[in-house]
Amino acid sequence: MALVLTEEQSMLRDSARGLISDKAPVSHLRHLRDSKDPTGFSKELWHSFAEMGFAGLLVPEEFGGSGLGYVEAGVVMEEIGRTLMPSPFLATGVVAASALNRGGNAAQKSEYLPKIASGSLLAALAIDEGAKHRPLQTSLRAVRAGNGFKLSGAKALVVDGHVADLLIVAARTAGAAGEREGLTLFLVDSKAKGIAVERTVMVDAHNAARVEFANVEVNADSVLGEVDQAAGLLDSVLDIGRGAVASEMVGLSEEVFNRTVEYLKSRKQFGKLIGEFQALQHRAAELYIDIEITRAAVMKALQALDADVAKAASAVAVAKARAGTTSTRAVHEGVQMHGGMGMTDQFDIGFFMKRARVCEELFGDANYHTEQLARARGY
């Protein structure tokens, strides 16, 4: 498989770019932030997304989606990264759609997947409980009660948590925090009794929430996959999410980089364009190289996911680790090379820095994934 986009994928990119750059440039995010928009994204845009087939991009055709792959999802995420458009695409269109498609039984798939594809259902994945991404540390308890379970505990950084209709919750049905055995995924109606959602306004002005569960009752049908055996499914879903976020980070890095290079070609000091100074030229060149290498690593990971999600873990770890270090470098250089301008809120560059910081924490940062690679390689 060549590591370049096919013609179809390039066309998909062009149509996503057309819509996003037209309807949701960075000023769109700025407006949502400044108006303290209660939804945190544009419902109208999400409907356009659904109409263009993006919401159901990963949903199989039999459930009303386009049945495309992770490379295509990455293409859309990258375009989202270029303008920082807040969108349910990640939580609903990528993560939840994949969780349901991979782990759901026939009834669950036919109930939820068509609604995701049509844009009428929003979903959110609730896993992390502490400050850092540690999926196996899940300790939210699900105890058997009658025909079902009762959930108690709390989740942090639930992306789209305050707008989601459906929560996909990682819970512990057995074992202790840190163990692979004993994890179960539940599909929980966000309106269920005992759920308290606190929207957390984050540095990047994108959606996130804390969700508390106090003896929330769910029935046995709400189990996604096997009781106690969710670790494998969770790994897969998280790896897909990581590939998607890494793509967003590539788009974000490249956009910051392009804007910065433009600035180097227009700002004058000492009677010269600052882009003439070799100190900046070499740093810009290094950043370019970093981004190209990371782009290739991310494409490799997405192709590996398309080939076999279960065998893609190392490629995904490489991609997310690289995306973390590269985007961090890109936004630092972006702000630095803009001088005082880079520090102003009026200038867009700071939005990229803030989003990069959140993307870095989403589904594991560079240190986490570097550690995963070391473990996978047995040293």
Added chain:
Amino acid sequence: MAESRTSDTESADLEQFRNKTRAWLEANCPPEMRKPATSDADVFWGGRNAKFSSEPQRVWFERMRDKGWTVPDWPKEYGGGGLSAAEHKVLRAEMAKMGARPPLSSFGIWMLGPALLKYGNDAQKKEHLPKIAAGEIRWCQGYSEPNAGSDLASLQTRAESDGDDFIINGQKIWTSYANYADWIFCLVRTDPTAKKHDGISFILFDMTSKGVSTKPILLISGYSPFCETFFDNVRVPKSHVVGQINRGWDVAKYLLQHERAMISGMGERGVGRPLGQIAADTVGTDALGRLDDAMLRGQIARFDVDEAALAACAERAVDLAKAGQAHPAFSSAMKYYGTELNKRRYEILMSAGGVDALEWESERSKQGARPRAWLRTKANSIEGGTSEVMLGIVAKRILDLPGA
């Protein structure tokens, strides 16, 4: 995703090629040739005076040569394998999988061949390419001069017209293996009055020509793989110029792209075993099997991340070239990152080896193989254009930054 019918048959053909290739390699690559060479003496460079360092080396070379696989993607008429880009990628992947080393290393393959394929005339291609493919002639590169390093175009070696010949005078330096090479591809100034890039020609001649002499230079690794090379009234027919007279800079630059791509991949085949395992030999592991040196472990893991990412980028660079989407200066980007990474690899190896990696002369240390290899890698970011020059090229040619 629905794929078109043609790409289905294409991929079926490629699968068949893969299976055939794998079987052939399994049957024909001697076990001794399935690990990286540990020293330069263990690398086969070909040439008039070539000697094989072992019987498996000879067998492997001859079998590959007979298939045209010393240069798998060159046309068959020039001794190549005639493989398509996709087949070549499969062959490389299969060789990498079994750790098969290249049967023949040569500046002719990496540098001159691609330049001749693009700029050579028919006679030149017929004369030189088959001998490169068959390892009969060993080439060296006469680019750098004492006063023309990074600023290569300021070179001063002159070639003066004398009827059908040029008379060449001057000095080259850092000419790798000039003392072993049979022929040289050389940059000479044929028009001293033109602007510096416009008066250069790219010319080929035999190192046994009257007036050529070489003097080896010792490297910090203790080896002496390169020379000062002197030309004293060397007579060379004008028909040996590749491309047009005074347009040699185009040829030189094109060749450098190939050289840089090659140097960027020098670390690719690694050192036989993963760094994490090599480090475990000396620093040990804890109860969980982790290296008993957390900082070193982190360094290795970060290296592994970057190495895997670079490998993906190298693969993508080839695919982009095939799709006609590659930037011609991208090899400079790869050269920069690949060589800096290879230096990191050897810093880690030295740190992992600790005191054991410091021995310079002994059977035990294979005559200081590791520290010598470590020192050799320091040249990676100098030879073929320095890291700073690579960044300058990226800034100017790819990013189009002003005044670069």
